[in-house]
Amino acid sequence: MPNGAETKARIESYLLARIPFVSVRTVERGRALEMLGELAKEKQLDVIVHTLSQGLRDLRSKQIVSEDKSLLGALDLAGEWFQSRANLTVVFTDVQHLGEDNDISRRFVDLAQLAEEHGGCIMVITADPTWNTLQRMGMAVTLDLPDVDEMRVAIEDFLRQYESVIRIEWGAAECEEAASILTGVTKIEALNILATFVVKKSITKAELVELGRAKDSIFSELAGIERVTVRSGDHPVGGLAGLRQWLDRKRPLLTMDLRDRGMRPPRGVLLVGVPGCGKSLSAKAIASDWQLPLYRLDIGSVLGTYVGQSEGRFREALATADAVAPCVLWIDEIEKGLAGSGTDSTGVTTRLVGQFLYWLQESRARVFVVATANDVRALPQELLRSGRFDDMFFVDLPDPEERREIIQIYLRKYLRIPVPDDLVEELVRLSDGFAGSDVEAAVAEIGYEAIRIGDDSVPVDYYRSAFRNIVPLLRSAPERIDEVRQLRDRAIPASGKVRDVPEKAGARRVVLG
Structure with a gap:
């Protein structure tokens, strides 16, 4: 995923090459315009920007060049300017339905042809797709949300303005952690959150916890996953000492910068075992102890009636989890949602499993998955392969x-x-x-x-x-307990105690420190 610097470099190359049409896909119009303003000054580019609120203005001088705020009026003026001015770039920021074949899209095609003839360039900043015929006349670039490095620089620049005015306890480590927490939001959303701390006249280390809560409020209405309210200390878990020790080792890694080692953050844990022994409670306890928001993904609820609907909903849910990271994602009784791979006549389950496996393997978002299952044998075997979850624990009846x-x-x-x-x-x-x-x-x-x-x-x-x-x-139902316990040799005991059981061929050997 390209960061802001890479995107800026690509936009610069397109402008200097006089590509007639460039679409910039982003939800951060202000950040894209800020980037264009920097390029206009650095390279002495002639750039005019149209917005519905201000009309047409010169990006370098900030001067209004036309009071006509309508899109059609701006298109007509751009056409006239391209015929009389060389190397002009006109940027449009408020264009609706440009992904369809309609009168506006065709006007842009005509304007792009005129720009090509006179060395001009049309740029559209939009969060939506662009009509294929229009897009094939130029190039496309995506401005993703700020990555950790960009977010850290934005935080440090923002705090530097207030160093002599308020008490700031954040050093390099706190700024780094804050940046990891705020990834997934826009730059302006991040700075707005920090601004609420400034009005309190101090930014302490304790604000890092509040930072996560403030970010969580931005995504409280997103579809696909359900927000579960937990409060610190409300969900104590008895026993499971081995699982708790393992979690204590994983917690710091979730917000550390591991990129220099080429490693991803901890992915999560699969809890299997006897019903009623604390598997679901553990998900709540982890979120409570780690002071992270907890989201619940109900795979059954994403299943739709129409072709492709289930896959689209599932993809949206996982994308939402990435956006709200760092967080704990709880998938209860995962075997009920992903069972049946290979036997489903429509192939929906197989495709959902494929989506989930790809996300587990490739996503670098700080989403810690806690999946629970009462019968791991019902799960697709590829889900249990090393590299999916960090580990699998068996939760037995308490001693x-x-x-x-x-x-x-x-x-x-x-x-x-x-x-x-x-x-x-x-x-x-x-x-x-x-x-x-x-x-x-x-x-x-x-x-x-x-x-x-x-x-x-x-x-x-x-x-x-x-x-x-x-x-x-x-x-x-003793037979059910015996059936579930047949899975014990495939997982680490959550109790942390090594069982005295006969070794079986192919059994997973576990050494507990």
Whole structure:
């Protein structure tokens, strides 16, 4: 993806070569005009710009050259100027429906032919495609959103204006992190966010967290993915020590600049295992602990009725995730959305899998994917190949130590009094075979009773009965647990504990540090 400097160089070469028609595809009209203004001054180019608000003005002198603000009037004047002035460039910024065969598009074709005859150049700055017949008369260039380096320079230039006016705690490292956070927004959007910090009379290191929230608000209404609200500390996870240690090592890498090593940011993790043991909760906990926005992608919701509709919606959802980065993208029960590859008569699932694999492999956006699955065997095998997700973890039923931690988490959450250690130990024994969701349900029942009669008034027998009344999946459907556990040898234990199981041919060997 070309950065601003490369785009500017290409535009310069087209202008100097007097290409009769140039389209600049971008959503940043102001940045494109700023770039053109620099070229006009550096190369002494004769450039006239048309906008509906100001009419025609000289880009170097900023002087209005015509009060006629209409597009048709500007086209007529450009035609007259091309016949009387050499090496003139006329830039149009407010052209609608130029991607279709219509009267306006044909007027531009005629004007481009006239420009070619007299060494002129027409440039159109637009976010939309251009009619093929018109585009083939010249060249096209795309001005992408600022990359990390450009964003860092813009941030440093902006802050430099206020160094003597407000307290600024950001150094080179903070500017670099801010730039990585703000990639995906336009330059003016980024500077507007920084301007809201300036009015507070200080820019502290704590503002880096606020920076992500401000960026997130820009994309809150985008289609394709659903914003999930999480608050710091609201989603504690008990057990899963191995997964948590792994995540602690990955977090700093998500915002580091890894380009000098040719490496991409961490891509994400696939969590498989027993239902109700914290896979989905882990996605929320990661976003909460890392202080990143959480988005949920429901693959089933992007499926459409018409040919190509599903693929278009899915592509839009992934592009949205790239735009809101850095973020956590949660794909719950991914096997339900991507299962059936190769058996779908329409080929939609196969194409969705292909899109997803390409995105996982090639996207360099700082999107950390947390995908969960109860049955990894239903997933396309190519999704499990090394290089897709960073790793795959198996989440099993919690052992006594993990159940103790989970019970204590929910007792602190739902009750207002401490619970004696001996009672906690008894609840640990009563919860043998419980999933984390079973523990939460039992403690929540105690919490409801505490609200009804008061925390001090809940008898010990009620604690016991709340746990005894839970029928865990291990008792109601043991065959399902056994079936899921057959996948354990294909993934790293999320508990961080090496299981004492016989080694099987082809099994994945895991060494935990």
